[in-house]
Amino acid sequence: MNLIFMPGFSTAEKITNLSGRGMGMDVVRRNLEAINGTVDLQSQPGQGTTFRLKIPLTLAIIPALLISSGGERFAIAQASLQELVRVEGTEKIKCSIETLYNVPVYRLRVQILPLVYLNQVLQLPDLTTNAETLNIVVVAADDRRFGLVVDRIEDNQEIVVKPLGKQLKALTVFAGATILGDGKIALILDASGLAQQADVKAALQQAKIAEASTAENLAEEQQLILIVEGPDKTRMGIPLNYAARLEKITLTAIEQLGEEYLVQYRDRILSLIDLHRIFAGRQRQLTQLNDGQETLWVVVINVDADYSIGLVVDQILDIVEHPLTIKRTASRPGVKYYATVQGLVTEILDIDAIVQQSNFQQIHSYGQVIAS
Amino acid sequence: MTQRQFCTFFLDKNYFGIDIKAVQEIIRHQPLTPVPLAPPDICGLIDLRGQIIAVLDLQRRLEVQTDTSSLSINEEMEYNIVVRISEDMVSLRVDNIGDIIQLADADLEPPIATLQGTIRNFLEGVYKLEHNFLLVLDPEKVLQTKAHAPITSFD
Numbered sequence: 001m002n003l004i005f006m007p008g009f010s011t012a013e014k015i016t017n018l019s020g021r022g023m024g025m026d027v028v029r030r031n032l033e034a035i036n037g038t039v040d041l042q043s044q045p046g047q048g049t050t051f052r053l054k055i056p057l058t059l060a061i062i063p064a065l066l067i068s069s070g071g072e073r074f075a076i077a078q079a080s081l082q083e084l085v086r087v088e089g090t091e092k093i094k095c096s097i098e099t100l101y102n103v104p105v106y107r108l109r110v111q112i113l114p115l116v117y118l119n120q121v122l123q124l125p126d127l128t129t130n131a132e133t134l135n136i137v138v139v140a141a142d143d144r145r146f147g148l149v150v151d152r153i154e155d156n157q158e159i160v161v162k163p164l165g166k167q168l169k170a171l172t173v174f175a176g177a178t179i180l181g182d183g184k185i186a187l188i189l190d191a192s193g194l195a196q197q198a199d200v201k202a203a204l205q206q207a208k209i210a211e212a213s214t215a216e217n218l219a220e221e222q223q224l225i226l227i228v229e230g231p232d233k234t235r236m237g238i239p240l241n242y243a244a245r246l247e248k249i250t251l252t253a254i255e256q257l258g259e260e261y262l263v264q265y266r267d268r269i270l271s272l273i274d275l276h277r278i279f280a281g282r283q284r285q286l287t288q289l290n291d292g293q294e295t296l297w298v299v300v301i302n303v304d305a306d307y308s309i310g311l312v313v314d315q316i317l318d319i320v321e322h323p324l325t326i327k328r329t330a331s332r333p334g335v336k337y338y339a340t341v342q343g344l345v346t347e348i349l350d351i352d353a354i355v356q357q358s359n360f361q362q363i364h365s366y367g368q369v370i371a372s
Numbered sequence: 373m374t375q376r377q378f379c380t381f382f383l384d385k386n387y388f389g390i391d392i393k394a395v396q397e398i399i400r401h402q403p404l405t406p407v408p409l410a411p412p413d414i415c416g417l418i419d420l421r422g423q424i425i426a427v428l429d430l431q432r433r434l435e436v437q438t439d440t441s442s443l444s445i446n447e448e449m450e451y452n453i454v455v456r457i458s459e460d461m462v463s464l465r466v467d468n469i470g471d472i473i474q475l476a477d478a479d480l481e482p483p484i485a486t487l488q489g490t491i492r493n494f495l496e497g498v499y500k501l502e503h504n505f506l507l508v509l510d511p512e513k514v515l516q517t518k519a520h521a522p523i524t525s526f527d
Binding site: 070072122123163165167170178184187 | 403405406407408409410411414417418419422423424425426428460461462515
């Protein structure tokens, strides 16, 4: 079958000046091989013939994003894009870009994204002074990720990648060029070349260090805290990762067993711990509160896989994300420390200690007895 | 006696020739797309019937003395000589195009011994003509990528 690719092979009965000379398939194969492509054929007598032409990607059509910077237009392959970020408003732009060891970074959700200004890398004029919008193209190249700051994001287009000549091979920033619909030429940016040019690696390493330390800080400082009102209108904070659910329980659902108050909750027995009892030393009759209250707020805390307790609080106030900085160490048991949350002194509860104190193991066995 | 044909052109006041075998075509000024970070002797890219080729500023490449007056030359008056060696195609920007002339191989003389500067590296030889000299460029040397200093990254 490969015979048809041989020059001079022809099945034509008549030969003219132009056709039937047996050159066609030879030309096809030679040109494809010249660009590292292949031609493959399968044929069934009487059925037809399938030709498969494989053309290397660098010469093929790729989806790309058109952007402009410094008055020039560029294309960047969609494959290297992760997302587009747009920040609007001069003020917002100012505060969203931070500098980290002289490297501009942008806080993209929790990650720190080193920023690369395309016009600076390419030594183009800066036309964005006092721009109303900041366009960031989040680019991934190799193991690096960076935000490419461009003047404008134009359009998505399928582009034909054309190679740059030998003269410009040394420019790793460009992967090639393409001719756009309007006949103008746009250079195609190469993500890893750009990263190299802008020295993103160094920037990223720095960012990584910072990221690690911020992550640590985040774990330490930024916690979601459930703010509740405890006895005597004290503000108390419960780290939200302890709280499984918040429930409103009607008093009639509470059963008393000796000194303990229990609630049947989702096929298990929830033993209630009253903050009043812990902090104010008041033995309240939970089934029959004086002030005519009919429901109780309960913070359900999962102690282990099949045992939960319910912390009885007066009010659920808020959930805030707040740096847990210790303002003063605690002065009474059951409290970890004091912190200012939303400008008010809040007692951050030591849940583990409270659970211990209420001697849940004992109650646990109680619960099992009742359940059985 | 073997004869060679040369495509002649002017750079400033200098008369140059390039073997016609290396010349694919001569075109007028084309809209240029600049290439950031490119070496200074590359003025940009042009679209030649769907093929993207680089335009070399021959004056810069050869480091021919440039009169400030010639800088004001109207861009539209420029010519591009598209030179092709095997698969490598480059367009040379020149000031003006001369005739195609035919000269005998044997008359080619080596570059003038006292000729200094970069231009010497690109010359194949020199023809003594009646009124002036024809500097014959070696297209391969012209197209050869100069050993550019590696592009330094920013710190």
